[in-house]
Amino acid sequence: MFFYRLLGKLPLSVLYGLASFVRFIFNYVLAYRKKVIEANLKNSFPTKSDAEIKTLRNKFYGYLTDQLVEFFYGVRISPNEMMQRMRFVNEEIITSHLNNNQPVVLVAGHQGNWEWAIHRLGLSGNAYDVVYQRLNNKDFNAFTMEVRSRFQGVTLLEKRESIVASRDRKDIPRAICLAADQAPQKPESAYWTTFLNQDTAFFTGMERFARDYNYPVIFLELIRTGRGEYTMSFESLASPETYDKMEKGEIIERFARRLEKSIIAYPDQYLWSHRRWKHTKPSEINIKW
Numbered sequence: 295m296f297f298y299r300l301l302g303k304l305p306l307s308v309l310y311g312l313a314s315f316v317r318f319i320f321n322y323v324l325a326y327r328k329k330v331i332e333a334n335l336k337n338s339f340p341t342k343s344d345a346e347i348k349t350l351r352n353k354f355y356g357y358l359t360d361q362l363v364e365f366f367y368g369v370r371i372s373p374n375e376m377m378q379r380m381r382f383v384n385e386e387i388i389t390s391h392l393n394n395n396q397p398v399v400l401v402a403g404h405q406g407n408w409e410w411a412i413h414r415l416g417l418s419g420n421a422y423d424v425v426y427q428r429l430n431n432k433d434f435n436a437f438t439m440e441v442r443s444r445f446q447g448v449t450l451l452e453k454r455e456s457i458v459a460s461r462d463r464k465d466i467p468r469a470i471c472l473a474a475d476q477a478p479q480k481p482e483s484a485y486w487t488t489f490l491n492q493d494t495a496f497f498t499g500m501e502r503f504a505r506d507y508n509y510p511v512i513f514l515e516l517i518r519t520g521r522g523e524y525t526m527s528f529e530s531l532a533s534p535e536t537y538d539k540m541e542k543g544e545i546i547e548r549f550a551r552r553l554e555k556s557i558i559a560y561p562d563q564y565l566w567s568h569r570r571w572k573h574t575k576p577s578e579i580n581i582k583w
Contacts, residue, residue, distance in 0.1 A: 299437075321352060392467040396467065405564055407518070483579070487543075489553075496550060508534040
């Protein structure tokens with residue numbers, strides 16, 4: 295982990311120079327996940343030309359490599375710099391619920407820089423529980439946990455333990471943060487909808503959790519406005535008093551539509567290298583609500 299920490303000690307300007315070099319390597323030497331990225335882009339934007347897809351791919355490589363070095367810079371970034379680089383919009387939506395002892399579910403997609411988002415949430419003055427997926431590499435997972443834990447306002451919950459931990463913490467006013475656009479491993483029990491012109495599976499846990507505990511659901515849009523500059527915008531998605539009148543799956547559907555709108559507006563800032571559409575929709579689906 296010494297090398298990871300050393301890398302993070304470099305000035306951000308130097309790290310961005312490294313990012314530009316890695317972008318060139320990803321694009322022209324390694325062709326990093328090129329087939330996956332281009333397939334995702336073409337299927338999501340079927341009306342775009344090959345030239346437009348190529349431009350999006352190149353912009354995505356720039357976004358991805360910047361995000362990579364920004365993660366390492368998290369080792370040294372100061373609270374003041376973090377707050378200047380990550381601007382909140384409408385966090386009072388969260389604050390008002392928590393001040394009334396009402397926990398909330400905060401849902402987002404893989405946009406912007408979610409690693410810096412964890413830092414910024416930790417500095418907000420509100421309590422946030424962040425559900426994360428353990429990484430396969432033991433050393434890098436330990437380093438990642440170290441970086442994510444720098445600021446005190448965030449509690450990290452490993453995904454496999456999050457259900458029990460969230461139940462034990464149900465009376466604590468906090469926001470439970472979920473990256474709700476990951477690909478479920480069991481497509482036969484997932485919620486399926488059309489998302490970016492494709493049959494897409496979504497985890498049902500976000501909706502089941504909100505309904506079981508009567509928590510409001512808030513959408514977080516995380517957008518890069520410049521190199522090293524981001525806006526985090528909070529928006530109400532669903533309220534408990536309406537849950538009895540809503541069809542099962544409606545909360546997930548609202549999330550899918552809102553995230554889709556954001557991706558269409560900022561297409562180079564989504565994690566296109568992820569195999570989001572690796573499953574085919576089953577002929578039979580059995581959701582346990």
